[in-house]
Amino acid sequence: MAFSSYIRYSFRDAFRSVARHKGIAFASVLTIAISLFILGATLLLVVNSQYLVSTMESEVEIIVFLKTDLERQDSLALQNKIEKIPGFHSLEFIPKEEGLAMLEDRFGKDTDLVKALGGINPLPDAYRVKATGSDKVSFIVAEIEQFSEVESVRYGKELVDKLLAFTTWVRNVGLAVIIGMLLAGLFLITTTIRLTVFTRKKEINIMKYVGAANWFIRIPFFLEGMLIGLLGALLAGLVIYLGYDALISYVIKSVPFVPVVSDHEVLYRILTLLIVGGTAIGALGSVIAVRKYLKV
Amino acid sequence: MIQFFNVTKKYDNGTLGLDNISVSIDKGEFVFLVGPSGAGKSTFTRLLIREALPTKGQIMVDGKSIVRMKQREIPHLRRKIGFIFQDFRLLQDRTVYENVAFALEVMGTPVSEVKRRVPSVLELVGIGDKYDCFPEELSGGEQQRVAIARAIVNNPSLLIADEPTGNLDPDTSLEIMKIINNVNKRGTTIVMATHDSDIVNRMRKRVIVLNKGTIVRDDVKGGYNYGL
Secondary structure, three states, X not given: OHHHHHHHHHHHHHHHHHHHOXXXXXXXXXXXXXXXXXXXXXXXXXXXXXXXXXXXXXXXXXXXXXXXXXXXXXXXXXXXXXXXXXXXXXXXXXXHHHHHHHHHHHHOOOOOHHHHOOOOOOOOOEEEEEEOOHHXXXXXXXXXXXXXXEEEEEEOHHHHHHHHHHHHXXXXXXXXXXHHHHHHHHHHHHHHHHHHHHOOHHHHHHHHHHOOOHHHHHHHHHHHHHHHHHHHHHHHHHHHHXXXXXXXXXXXXXXXXXXXXXXXXXXXXXHHHHHHHHHHHHHHHHHHHHHOOOOO | OEEEEEEEEEOOOOOEEEEEEEEEEOOOOEEEEEOOOOOOHHHHHHHHOOOOOOOEEEEEEOOEEOOOOOHHHHHHHHHHEEEEEOOOOOOOOOOXXXXXXXXXXXXXXXXXXXXXXXXXXXXXXXXXXXXXXXXHHOOHHHHHHHHHHHHHOOOOOEEEEEOOOOOOOHHHHHHHHHHHHHHHHOOOEEEEEOOOHHHHHHHOXXXXXXXXXXXXXXXXXXXXXXXX
């Protein structure tokens, strides 16, 4: 069967060509590996800085003081209303008794605060609310302030504003860096593949004279590009995988308060992206490069 | 086998490669194309393998127009035609065996048949012992033998040779010509462009003399004489 022979020849030619041009193949694999490593490392850096920012954001607290004369059941009823506000993350109810206990803690056990206040707890019930992000805080505050049960709302306005500016900055810069690295990597890889094809320009030409159809020339190059892309991506992936694990355990040990993305889910997703992307770019790049020399 | 009808080839830079030539070559013929540089010999052979299209006129190979031929039919045309170049044009990253096998592989020939046919054709051109060498390890004469083996391994009906002895010394040239002559005796039509007057005079075949893109002479048993 001609068809099975063609498949056989294509695979054989692809592997043979890598074996016969070891130097060039090695250089291409290395270039692709370095480009993908830089891209992968950048991705991880951006992912981690986003994570850091979002951790900081989730620390922002809104304290809601209710009116002092409110019945307990009315205080508790407010919870439903707060939970319905968009951007709401979590809340904690602080009954006035607990508020007093916290105050007593601060002043020290020896002062009998309740007695000093004449046996009446002057504190209101309160809520401690967290938003999903710092950009949601001011909206939530405005909503809560409209409830009649609410006396006053307190939050770190300045901190929120600064954090908001910082978060936006980190997101934009992260995106810009990723796009830049992606383009640079793409350019580097396609240029490398183009060069490996270019060195065999004459060979492609001769094949055409001997009567090879375009696809017969193209398929081995496609497979070869795929193989080189895959090898480069695997190399980059391996280095990233081992390097990231080592780096994370070092960070956790030496600066434990810095939040890092330590679950492997994100890492695996990035590695998959690199391997699929590298293989695809290698294969496509080489087919596109060959096309230029097929017109004989 | 080959018919040129009023073929003119004008290149983009204005050079006239061929100027309204008509010629017919029969099956099994051996034809020399001679003439000074720039006479149109290379244009003639380039048109035959559809490396270029004529500006005007019609070219038939095996009763089929190669001017109207579609792009994807070109590989099929080239498989029917063996081609030998002055600079051999072997695949440098493949061995002698692989170079010859390639001409069969482009047609999807099964491995078993490739294994059977390649050694016998290498034997035929006298380099059966070099099948594992790379082209750069061979002499010019040996490389040209490989090129001939590649050109004839799929039994083409037409063999085109463009200055096949141009890079070879006289003794080697004679050996190459012996091989080409044997190919002709097996029934293959030969069209050979050459500058080698010695060979043309010795072989006494049909000689077409080109000059400035036109045929100035067409002798059935000619010699190398421009007759200008």
